[in-house]
Structures are given as structure tokens and as C-alpha cells.
Amino acid sequence: MTKVKVFTNILKANDSLAQKNKKLFKKNGVYTINLMSSPGSGKTSLLERTVDSLKDELKIAVLEGDLQTANDAKRIEKYNIPVTQINTDGACHLDANMIDNALDFYNFKELELFIIENVGNLVCPAGFDLGEDDRVVMVSTPEGDDKPIKYPIIFRKATVLLINKMDLLSYTNFTLSKVRGDALKIKPDLKIFEISCKTGEGLDGWYNWLRKKVKNKVTS
């Protein structure tokens, strides 16, 4: 019982900080994404592709979350956009307080799109609102097609599902129709893109979706 009560208090404190972050993003018309997946599904590769393709038309910044290392931030740094790294030092997800502490690094008046890459984990990040507009969850074909039914919570709270590593599809026993069907049962209006961050397949649809979202946010 004690455990449950403390966890409820932690979530309450998190929600109030998430609202604070959300207000800041809204005030500045910055569309914000919370990007989540298992370790190694391809979140940072997606960010590299996305930043490289859109940085001349949209003002983008990235916030990287990881237990250890600044490796992911270094991968983004070479595109000359604002990026910083949060190290959770063992913690399994980002929370709104970590985001709040990192926001001073950015000049939100100068931004349109802010992408937060969460810790690689298909369970814990689902419980913590960071103040984002939308959650994007990614799975990759070699992980197998049972992820939506085995980890439903993270899919239920997502707006977009990215199915990555389509270039490896034919080497796996991943059935696209099963993942699409299971995911849509959990979240009927989930937007699904089949992509490969290696070959670029399917990324145009994702970019167009992002463009629309940023435009709506800026003008809202």
C-alpha cells in the first residue's frame, strides 16, 4: 500500500510539472514529441534522418535521454541544431522534472519543433507525461510482431506508430498485418507509418505528418 501511495504522489508531482512544460511549449508555438521504443529500435537514426531532411524548413531542437553516455546527442550535434543530453543515471524513463531542468538550454522563441528521445524502454516511459503534444512509439521488424499485445499501455497513449527496419522485413517472421491489427485494436485512431531509417523508405509520409502538425501548432 505504501508503495502505491508514493507512486501516486510521484505521478501527481510529475503531472503538475508536465503542465508547466506544456504551457511553455504552447506559449511559444512549439510542437513537441515524446519518442519512445525498445532499446535499439532506431529512435536516434530516425532523428538523424528527420533533422537532416527538415532542418532547412523547420526550426528543430532535440533533447536526448539515456541512462549513460552522451553518444546520442553527439550523433545529432553534427546537424548544427540545438541538442542536449539528459543522463538518468540508472533511471528507466524521463520525467517532467528532468525535462523542466533541461529547458533553460533552449531558446523556445526560436523553435517550431522539439523532439524528446526517451530512454529505450517499452514499459516505464508510458507512465510519465513530459508535457508533449504527441507520443510517437516505434517498433522494428526484428523485434517480432507481438509488441502491441504484450506492451499495450505505451501503444494506447501514442498518436503515431512507426514500424522501422522495413529493409529487414523479409529476413524476419514479422507479420505487418498482425501488428497493424493489434495496434489499431488498442488505439483505433493510431497513425501508422512503415519506414526504414536505413534506406529512407516511407519517411516522406512521416515528414509530411510532422510538417502539418508543426504548422497547426504555430498557427493555433
Added chain:
Amino acid sequence: MTKVKVFTNILKANDSLAQKNKKLFKKNGVYTINLMSSPGSGKTSLLERTVDSLKDELKIAVLEGDLQTANDAKRIEKYNIPVTQINTDGACHLDANMIDNALDFYNFKELELFIIENVGNLVCPAGFDLGEDDRVVMVSTPEGDDKPIKYPIIFRKATVLLINKMDLLSYTNFTLSKVRGDALKIKPDLKIFEISCKTGEGLDGWYNWLRKKVKNKVTS
């Protein structure tokens, strides 16, 4: 501070139950493994291969852990060994209490090898002793070769590292020497096997290691 204190208490309670589980395994001469990885690295495929290959020479049982579904237990059931499924209902790891509650299902006097498949998660399971003899951590080649340096805790506490999906190695940019080097820096005596649960490559070494461990436990 409250959060830290409660977490310490939870870990203390967990350790005392883990010791209870450990005593039961020891009394019955049952060698016990805690198998951990990201979602979709191939834990259940490894169990299917291992059980199928060794069930006629070793008395094996399996305990499956997942947030939802009994799918993994169903995959093991067809080999006619004792298997049961724990659903954590959203929790991100197994703990010693969950194991303790499930042990009545098994007749440990009749067992030699007990394998616990943890929830797919490279972070949280590392913190919770279940009473196992050894921890086995698995990574797969499509996940990328940065997992040991990004998730060092789970590697530090492992006895064995299984590098799975070697059949996909040539389609990825996974560098074996990097993973081996990084993992051995974290845990110098880590035993590493390169395997493919799809083709069977490298599994003989893993089976021989298991045979030796079971023999040592039974006769100790």
C-alpha cells in the same frame, strides 16, 4: 528523499524474499537462471531451442514473465515441460515476491534446471534479485552495438552475454568486437556466446555451458 528511502525498503524486502527462493533452489539442487533482454531480442526463441534440445537429458522447467498475455508460456507448453506465466499487469520487471508466489506450481524435487524469463526491459530487471544462480543477458544484432555502454548495470551483474540474431549480422552495422570489448570492460569475466536462435548457430556452446552448470549444482 522519500522516494529513495521507499525504494531502498522495497529492495530490502525483495532481497530477503530472494534469499528464501535461493534456499529452495539450493535445497533441491536446481540450477536457476534469470534471463533478461530488451523486448524482442529472442528470449522465448532461445527457451524453445534450449528446451527442445535438452529436455530429454535434463529436467527443465520455465517461468515466464510479461506485462500481459500468456503467449510466451503457450510457446513453451508444447514441449511438455512445467511452465507457468506471471503477468505483472504493467510492472516493468519481475521481483522475488512474484517468483515466490509462483513456486508452488513446480515440484522442485523433480527438477534440475529452472529458467525464469524476465519482462523485456534492459533497465529495471537489473535491480531485482530473484534468487537465481546466474543472470543471462541477451542482445541481438539489429539492436545496435551500443547496448553495453548505454545500459551497463544489467551487463555488470550478468554471468553470460548471448549475442543473438547472428544470421542478421551482415544486414546491420553491428560490430561484434565493439560489443565484446565494451561488455568485457564492464564485466571482465563475462562469458560470451554468439548465437542464432533461427539457424541454431553457436547454440552447442551455450548448451554445454548449461550442462556443466547443472551438473555442478546438482553435485554441490
